[in-house]
Amino acid sequence: MPEDARPYPSASPLNGKDLSQLLTTAHQLCESRGTRLTPIRRKVLEILLREQRSLKAYELLDLIRAIQPGAAPPTVYRALDFLVEQHLVHRLDAINAWAACMDAAGNHHDILVVCTRCGAVAELSDPALSRQLAERVAQSGFRLVSSETELRAECSTCGKTQDVCSNSSAVL
Numbered sequence: 001m002p003e004d005a006r007p008y009p010s011a012s013p014l015n016g017k018d019l020s021q022l023l024t025t026a027h028q029l030c031e032s033r034g035t036r037l038t039p040i041r042r043k044v045l046e047i048l049l050r051e052q053r054s055l056k057a058y059e060l061l062d063l064i065r066a067i068q069p070g071a072a073p074p075t076v077y078r079a080l081d082f083l084v085e086q087h088l089v090h091r092l093d094a095i096n097a098w099a100a101c102m103d104a105a106g107n108h109h110d111i112l113v114v115c116t117r118c119g120a121v122a123e124l125s126d127p128a129l130s131r132q133l134a135e136r137v138a139q140s141g142f143r144l145v146s147s148e149t150e151l152r153a154e155c156s157t158c159g160k161t162q163d164v165c166s167n168s169s170a171v172l
């Protein structure tokens with residue numbers, strides 16, 4: 001497994017996990033599925049893992065171009081599509097952004113809680129709740145087409161800053 005050409009100097013702890021360990025896990029998952037974590041796919045994943053927050057397409061492009069000048073948007077989008085298909089990255093429709101899955105090798109999580117202010121993400125797993133939701137949706141004549149439910153929320157950090165703001169500004 002190529003551990004050379006790493007754009008960042010050293011791995012820092014990511015929620016107790018090591019960056020290189022997370023990348024190795026991603027490599028292994030791809031191999032076991034007969035797919036390949038090509039250099040550009042790996043770079044995109046590495047940036048998302050390192051940032052530990054969701055990134056908009058333009059932010060991701062800027063970061064990619066800092067280490068690989070001339071990277072074209074379609075290349076980055078194709079890499080993102082692949083990573084989403086492989087469940088290594090979550091596509092967040094609520095905020096039009098992407099975030100690395102912090103537990104790709106673990107249990108499938110079916111609920112993503114997304115802070116619409118800062119883009120922080122919490123990955124939850126509640127199969128019973130998801131089943132219930134799917135049943136209710138089916139009762140209304142629809143069928144869920146995604147195995148992930150996204151919830152728009154506000155994280156505790158943003159909640160605190162908003163409290164301060166709302167005291168000093170009138171809401172119309």
Ligand SMILES: [Zn+2]
Binds near residue numbers: 100102103109
């Ligand atoms: Zn995840």
Ligand SMILES: [Zn+2]
Binds near residue numbers: 157159
């Ligand atoms: Zn937040």
